[in-house]
Amino acid sequence: VAEALVESLKTTPEEFSVVYQPQFDLTSDRLIGMEVLVRWDHADIGPISPAEFIEVCERRGLIHELMERVVACVVADLSSLTTAVPRGLGLALNISAGQFADARLLALIEPIVSQTRRLGWVPELEITETHLMHLSPRYRRQLEAFGRDGVRIAVDDFGTGYSSLAYLHELPIHILKIDRQFVARLGEERRDLQIVSAVLGMARALELEVIAEGIETDAQRQHLVQLNCLKGQGFLMARPMRWAQLSQRWLM
Numbered sequence: 010v011a012e013a014l015v016e017s018l019k020t021t022p023e024e025f026s027v028v029y030q031p032q033f034d035l036t037s038d039r040l041i042g043m044e045v046l047v048r049w050d051h052a053d054i055g056p057i058s059p060a061e062f063i064e065v066c067e068r069r070g071l072i073h074e075l076m077e078r079v080v081a082c083v084v085a086d087l088s089s090l091t092t093a094v095p096r097g098l099g100l101a102l103n104i105s106a107g108q109f110a111d112a113r114l115l116a117l118i119e120p121i122v123s124q125t126r127r128l129g130w131v132p133e134l135e136i137t138e139t140h141l142m143h144l145s146p147r148y149r150r151q152l153e154a155f156g157r158d159g160v161r162i163a164v165d166d167f168g169t170g171y172s173s174l175a176y177l178h179e180l181p182i183h184i185l186k187i188d189r190q191f192v193a194r195l196g197e198e199r200r201d202l203q204i205v206s207a208v209l210g211m212a213r214a215l216e217l218e219v220i221a222e223g224i225e226t227d228a229q230r231q232h233l234v235q236l237n238c239l240k241g242q243g244f245l246m247a248r249p250m251r252w253a254q255l256s257q258r259w260l261m
């Protein structure tokens with residue numbers, strides 16, 4: 010994969026594309042935003058999962074190059090919209106730890122920031138909880154700079170790390186994304202219900218927004234609504250999809 014990655018990024022960047030997973034208000038089914046997910050379809054090997062190649066990109070110092078391609082795809086898609094679309098939608102990009110410490114990140118995402126601003130949307134950056142905890146002071150200043158630029162920070166896979174209330178309170182973050190492993194067990198085990206409930210209580214105390222990930226069943230959705238978690242994404246509502254499909258269904 011490593012060799013193919015270097016080669017493809019250099020010679021056939023069109024093998025890399027993006028899909029969007031819609032996010033919803035769980036009570037009204039209204040679209041509230043979307044998460045951008047990169048895809049790689051290698052000419053010979055076929056589709057390769059980002060779970061596999063993101064890590065290789067990081068190790069090889071290629072993540073910036075990959076994200077340049079991701080940003081170009083998203084900007085091309087957003088550019089096709091007039092301003093008549095629903096306003097206020099969130100547009101979330103996954104950012105790996107190494108990139109957060111990269112001074113070029115602000116400039117990298119600037120075209121997305123300006124496109125989302127044009128549409129009255131809100132740019133968001135997702136960083137995993139585990140990475141967030143190993144935050145250097147420089148990286149923290151970067152978070153603050155994003156905030157000043159109108160970019161919101163979401164903590165991805167929340168609940169899988171061990172961040173403390175005090176710690177979260179200090180950071181300039183806006184959204185907690187409840188990891189799908191908790192959502193998956195909702196309704197099966199009382200403990201998971203209590204964990205999700207505790208996470209929601211924490212989020213409320215910190216005045217953070219919450220989005221549940223990986224909702225696959227209606228029972229899970231109902232449990233979340235009962236716990237007053239009113240935003241989510243998952244296969245139950247919509248799988249990640251191409252821009253044409255998403256825009257045709259929700260943005261016209």
Ligand code: G
Pocket residue numbers: 045046047058059060063079103104105
């Ligand atoms: O789309 P999928 O569920 O296969 O994604 C697998 C993993 O790859 C997830 O953890 C997701 O956050 C990560 N990922 C997807 N797209 C991107 C991207 O554009 N940049 C980074 N850094 N990670 C991504």
Ligand code: G
Pocket residue numbers: 030046103165166189222223224225242243244245249
């Ligand atoms: O780590 P992160 O949350 O960024 O991972 C996003 C990944 O989760 C995407 O690859 C996406 O395909 C996947 N995903 C999204 N919704 C669901 C779901 O309902 N169930 C499962 N199993 N995976 C999902």
Ligand code: MN
Pocket residue numbers: 044103135165
């Ligand atoms: Mn994510």
Ligand code: NA
Pocket residue numbers: 165166167186188189222
């Ligand atoms: Na996640």
